[in-house]
Amino acid sequence: MKKTSVNTGKTLKVLGLVIGLGALPLLLGVTGCTTGSRYEQSTGERIDDHGTSSRVKAALADDSQYKYDGVNVETFKGVVQLSGFVNTRDQKNRAGDLARKVKGVTDVENNITVKE
Numbered sequence: 001m002k003k004t005s006v007n008t009g010k011t012l013k014v015l016g017l018v019i020g021l022g023a024l025p026l027l028l029g030v031t032g033c034t035t036g037s038r039y040e041q042s043t044g045e046r047i048d049d050h051g052t053s054s055r056v057k058a059a060l061a062d063d064s065q066y067k068y069d070g071v072n073v074e075t076f077k078g079v080v081q082l083s084g085f086v087n088t089r090d091q092k093n094r095a096g097d098l099a100r101k102v103k104g105v106t107d108v109e110n111n112i113t114v115k116e
Helices: 002-032 043-061 089-100
Strands: 073-074 079-088 106-114
Touching: 043 073, 043 079, 043 089, 079 089, 089 106
Parallel strands: 079 106
Antiparallel strands: 073 079
């Protein structure tokens, strides 16, 4: 009977070691998702940026002077990038001004091309 207890103890130690080592990459993977770096967004930043992009798109769509169907909006860490095409320089400048006024926008890169 003692042999069985010794084998069971060793088996439990090995099993505990395997489970512990197997959980380590999972633990590191989960904690690695919470922090962003200069070139990567954290989950929270991604959610915030998505909301900012949505608010900028809504502001452009609600503009009474122009329609911005050909303008794309991307946000990364609060910086909004506008791209696409408009008919006049005034439309391009107004789109940038509207985007700057939106909550959550820290800067605007206005890369809109004028079709002239």
